[in-house]
Amino acid sequence: MSKGKTLIEVEGLKKYFNVGGGGVLKAVNDISFSIAEGETLGLVGESGCGKSTAGRTILRLYEPTAGSVRFNGVDINTLSPGKMKAMRRDMQMIFQDPYASLNPRFTVTDIIGEALDIHKMAGSRKERKKRVEELLDMVGLNPDHATRYPHEFSGGQRQRIGIARALAVNPKFIICDEPISALDVSIQAQVVNLLEDLQNRLGLTYLFIAHDLSMVKHISDRVAVMYLGRIVELAESEELYANPLHPYTKTLLSAIPIPDPEIEANKKRIIHEDHGNGPIHTDKDASVSGGTYDLENSELVEVSKGHFVSMPKKG
Amino acid sequence: MEPILQVKDLHVSFQVKGGEVKAVRGMNFEVGKGETVAIVGESGSGKSVTAQTIMRLIPSPPSIVKQGEILFQGQDILKKSNKQMEAIRGKDIGMIFQDPMTSLNPTIRIGKQITEVLIKHQKMSAGEAKKRAIEMLKLVGIKNAEARFNQYPHEFSGGMRQRAMIAIALACRPSLLIADEPTTALDVTIQAQIMDVMKDMQERLGTSIILITHDLGVVAGMCDRVIVMYAGEVVESGTKWEIFKNPQHPYTKGLLRSMPRLDQKKGEPLIPIIGTPPDLIKPPIGCPFAARCDKAMKVCERIDPEATVFSDTHLARCWNLHPMAKEVHPNE
Numbered sequence: 327m328s329k330g331k332t333l334i335e336v337e338g339l340k341k342y343f344n345v346g347g348g349g350v351l352k353a354v355n356d357i358s359f360s361i362a363e364g365e366t367l368g369l370v371g372e373s374g375c376g377k378s379t380a381g382r383t384i385l386r387l388y389e390p391t392a393g394s395v396r397f398n399g400v401d402i403n404t405l406s407p408g409k410m411k412a413m414r415r416d417m418q419m420i421f422q423d424p425y426a427s428l429n430p431r432f433t434v435t436d437i438i439g440e441a442l443d444i445h446k447m448a449g450s451r452k453e454r455k456k457r458v459e460e461l462l463d464m465v466g467l468n469p470d471h472a473t474r475y476p477h478e479f480s481g482g483q484r485q486r487i488g489i490a491r492a493l494a495v496n497p498k499f500i501i502c503d504e505p506i507s508a509l510d511v512s513i514q515a516q517v518v519n520l521l522e523d524l525q526n527r528l529g530l531t532y533l534f535i536a537h538d539l540s541m542v543k544h545i546s547d548r549v550a551v552m553y554l555g556r557i558v559e560l561a562e563s564e565e566l567y568a569n570p571l572h573p574y575t576k577t578l579l580s581a582i583p584i585p586d587p588e589i590e591a592n593k594k595r596i597i598h599e600d601h602g603n604g605p606i607h608t609d610k611d612a613s614v615s616g617g618t619y620d621l622e623n624s625e626l627v628e629v630s631k632g633h634f635v636s637m638p639k640k641g
Numbered sequence: 642m643e644p645i646l647q648v649k650d651l652h653v654s655f656q657v658k659g660g661e662v663k664a665v666r667g668m669n670f671e672v673g674k675g676e677t678v679a680i681v682g683e684s685g686s687g688k689s690v691t692a693q694t695i696m697r698l699i700p701s702p703p704s705i706v707k708q709g710e711i712l713f714q715g716q717d718i719l720k721k722s723n724k725q726m727e728a729i730r731g732k733d734i735g736m737i738f739q740d741p742m743t744s745l746n747p748t749i750r751i752g753k754q755i756t757e758v759l760i761k762h763q764k765m766s767a768g769e770a771k772k773r774a775i776e777m778l779k780l781v782g783i784k785n786a787e788a789r790f791n792q793y794p795h796e797f798s799g800g801m802r803q804r805a806m807i808a809i810a811l812a813c814r815p816s817l818l819i820a821d822e823p824t825t826a827l828d829v830t831i832q833a834q835i836m837d838v839m840k841d842m843q844e845r846l847g848t849s850i851i852l853i854t855h856d857l858g859v860v861a862g863m864c865d866r867v868i869v870m871y872a873g874e875v876v877e878s879g880t881k882w883e884i885f886k887n888p889q890h891p892y893t894k895g896l897l898r899s900m901p902r903l904d905q906k907k908g909e910p911l912i913p914i915i916g917t918p919p920d921l922i923k924p925p926i927g928c929p930f931a932a933r934c935d936k937a938m939k940v941c942e943r944i945d946p947e948a949t950v951f952s953d954t955h956l957a958r959c960w961n962l963h964p965m966a967k968e969v970h971p972n973e
């Protein structure tokens with residue numbers, strides 16, 4: 327993997343949602359990181375900690391509450407709708423929920439073809455059909471099934487339609503939100519090899535959101551751990567797994583299920599005590615417990631080269 | 642162990658434009674009382690269709706049960722009226738669906754969706770049901786459950802929706818729980834917590850569980866027996882020890898080999914099973930794995946292999962495992 331200049335720069339990004347009763351839900355609460363061209367940054371964390379929201383806000387599918395996202399040096403939140411549309415071609419997302427994100431009335435050809443049409447990449451009818459078939463083959467689906475509808479596929483097959491759609495427009499940056507969790511492990515391996523191969527050939531850059539920590543370790547150059555809307559640890563993947571520092575990271579790594587009944591039978595998990603209310607902040611309850619310290623008043627500190635961990639702010 | 646569920650020679654097809662998709666082609670398996678059985682296998686191999694047929698939840702048409710029996714507590718589910726089935730569903734057999742969005746109603750608040758089930762099946766009062774629903778949400782690790790009770794599904798994260806659905810399925814304490822990829826969208830700590838909730842329910846109430854999952858780590862931790870499916874058939878089944886420590890079928894071996902290991906060196910590529918599964922509109926007459934199998938012989942393409950039995954619990958369907966196999970020349 328040839329890592330080049332910085333492609334994505336996220337700075338102080340926040341996304342809040344209003345919830346009932348004057349409450350504010352700080353789904354993404356001040357995150358900053360950058361990703362180099364050709365790099366894969368893994369993003370892991372508790373369910374509901376804000377990973378998908380972060381992904382959507384980075385692509386401006388949600389307007390951020392605060393902060394900026396620069397793509398190739400350009401602040402995308404300042405772009406006009408027309409410029410943003412063109413930019414969308416370079417930045418794609420594979421969605422977590424393959425059911426909700428595929429139009430049930432469209433055939434597979436239409437779903438993938440639509441992406442091509444939007445960016446005027448389809449060419450003649452024949453070329454369009456050929457490109458769709460090529461993409462289906464690439465993700466391990468039978469091109470003969472191009473005329474079928476999403477509900478006629480299994481969960482994992484639908485996920486692959488979403489992957490084919492994202493790849494259709496030759497993007498530079500892809501946010502993969504749980505792209506493989508619905509697939510069996512042999513197809514996971516196929517898809518991950520495909521993503522890695524495309525990265526090597528075309529220099530693609532990935533933000534890879536997943537719960538499967540073995541796979542995240544495999545695919546990522548660096549890994550960021552999120553907890554309650556914030557990044558609590560970030561390091562090179564080997565370093566993070568060998569030397570986790572934040573209590574939440576330690577809990578997470580201790581809970582990885584190992585495909586060996588003998589190891590599973592003797593496993594000890596670290597239980598993470600958390601008495602907080604999660605990311606909902608009401609007027610009455612403004613602070614949040616991140617275990618042993620106040621996350622709201624924390625900062626990322628570089629403890630060794632490239633290894634950052636969240637600590638209470640000094641002073 | 643006395644079986645609570647027996648699936649016998651089940652065949653399920655779908656009518657589509659190009660013909661008939663033979664999604665399930667002769668499934669046989671049993672689930673004992675208090676037992677946890679995992680169904681693993683190729684994406685598209687018929688796991689969800691099998692589960693939904695047991696629940697009688699796939700619409701017909703386009704689906705057709707071509708033949709077979711599904712005995713639940715000795716009675717054939719396929720012969721029940723819709724009304725009888727309605728009473729069984731949710732109460733005696735609970736299901737956690739692979740896709741939370743299709744089973745949660747997007748227009749109804751999460752809390753109400755849980756209380757509705759409790760009021761209907763457990764005859765609880767509205768007040769009791771609310772208390773129990775909040776308890777259930779807490780049990781599956783949803784923080785601030787009182788506030789979350791009033792939110793809509795789209796206000797939940799992917800994993801939270803999945804947990805809401807688990808709460809619904811567990812609320813009525815079914816005697817058989819079918820969990821289709823219950824924890825795929827969850828981080829490993831919450832996954833472990835939910836597995837504990839299921840195990841705890843099983844210990845207290847003797848619940849039987851069918852767990853459909855791609856996560857072989859979860860299988861190793863949670864299940865008693867494992868059924869491996871490929872192209873609508875069971876290709877191997879055994880205790881988890883037999884499957885993990887002594888796998889026999891080339892597909893099972895390939896599956897175990899393709900997992901990333903935590904101790905794997907950086908840059909070492911994963912080893913997938915090359916190729917794609919057969920098109921189930923024209924399923925092969927021989928072994929469905931033949932096109933991808935590096936051990937395939939002539940006979941494999943012509944005749945579907947019989948089961949070879951290794952123990953009371955362990956069997957696999959592959960010609961190479963057949964007692965007569967040594968007399969067949971490779972590549973013959």
Ligand SMILES: Nc1ncnc2c1ncn2[C@@H]1O[C@H](COP(=O)(O)OP(=O)(O)OP(=O)(O)O)[C@@H](O)[C@H]1O
Pocket residue numbers: 343351353371372373374375376377378379380422605795796797798799800801826827828
């Ligand atoms: N449209 C929305 N309206 C209100 N709240 C939302 C909305 N979308 C997400 N949230 C909330 O924001 C928080 C973060 O959700 P998000 O989907 O980003 O989590 P996640 O880390 O992707 O979780 P998972 O691993 O379960 O997919 C959750 O508390 C969720 O309830």
Ligand SMILES: Nc1ncnc2c1ncn2[C@@H]1O[C@H](COP(=O)(O)OP(=O)(O)OP(=O)(O)O)[C@@H](O)[C@H]1O
Pocket residue numbers: 477478479480481482483508509510655656657662664682683684685686687688689690691703739921
């Ligand atoms: N409504 C339908 N119409 C036509 N074919 C269908 C329909 N539903 C499912 N199928 C087909 O039946 C087969 C089995 O699907 P099923 O959903 O049971 O797979 P699965 O084993 O659960 O896969 P996954 O692990 O990807 O969820 C697939 O080949 C699928 O394409």
Ligand code: SF4
Pocket residue numbers: 890891892928929930931932934935936937938941946958959960961
């Ligand atoms: S029967 Fe033949 S093709 Fe099928 S798994 Fe065995 S060796 Fe391979």
Ligand SMILES: [Mg+2]
Pocket residue numbers: 377378379422503798799800
């Ligand atoms: Mg998510």
Ligand SMILES: [Mg+2]
Pocket residue numbers: 480481482688689690739821
């Ligand atoms: Mg399925």
